[in-house]
Amino acid sequence: MSSQIALPLVTARGSETVIMGPSLVPAINALQSADSWPFRTAILAGPPRSGKSLLARWFAESGAGDVVDGADSLPEDEVFHRWNRAQAEGRPLLLVCDRAPGQWKIALPDLASRLGAALLIEIGPPDDELIAGLIMEHSMRRGLVIGDAVLAYLLPRVERSHAGIELLIETLDRLSLERKSPVTISLVRDAIAERTGAFQPRLL
Known part of the structure; x- marks a missing residue:
């Protein structure tokens, strides 16, 4: 069996680790390339307990950009405001959710089009x-x-x-x-x- 890789994360809560495997490598690579995201926006989606929030904290603590956790459960106008602010500031924005945008019921057409243009980073089943x-x-x-x-x-x-x-x-x-x-x-x-x-x- 190949060796395990622990991705360190040091936050105000203390030291934590993200246990790595080949299935997570594409997500890590995408999070490390925020400057190349379309409109500097990405959506990190995955099942419960898959480490989304931990990866998002690692992303935020690294200074790579801003994070909105639980984006699919927030009011649409709030998500739209965060997207507009990120564009105005030229700062990458990571939206974290349990579902991909195609599974949201988005009423605001402008928000739907912007989320549709964002990079989708999905966490699949563990290898x-x-x-x-x-x-x-x-x-x-x-x-x-x-x-x-x-x-x-x-x-x-x-x-x-x-x-x-x-x-x-x-x-x-x-x-x-x-x-x-x-x-x-x-x-x-x-x-x-x-x-x-x-x-x-x-x-x-």
């Missing part, structure tokens, strides 16, 4: 390297020890979503505490069964 990194990161935060055999068992079976991985490790932590047991393949099997409601065969 195997990123999944492994997320499993280890969430486990470390909870004080769980994940051995190589357990990790190898988990990788092809875990839900391939950022939120799903986090919830599985939360379930593993709870079962480990309840049973006063280390993280074993048997415990992982029970955690997956609890999360999915599916029977996990005890072969392999």
Whole structure:
């Protein structure tokens, strides 16, 4: 397995890391090229718990531009005002949202056309390297020890979503505490069964 890369982020909240994998590289490259964005505007979209807000804070803290988090839940006139201000100041603007603009119900035609012209940066499902990194990161935060055999068992079976991985490790932590047991393949099997409601065969 290739090594994990941690992207450091130091903010007022302290030091944080963005766990990297090949699926995130295009997004990182795009965030580092803000001066080339159309109208210096980009939209960072991705599923819950995919690290959008953390990447946005890294972008803002680096001084590369301004950020509007949760843009798809704000009043349209506020988003339009932020876009106009960014154009007037000649400063890159990153809009962070759960949905791509095509999935918004935008009533203002001018805003719709401007968002349609922005660069869309989408975070997709995590790749195997990123999944492994997320499993280890969430486990470390909870004080769980994940051995190589357990990790190898988990990788092809875990839900391939950022939120799903986090919830599985939360379930593993709870079962480990309840049973006063280390993280074993048997415990992982029970955690997956609890999360999915599916029977996990005890072969392999």
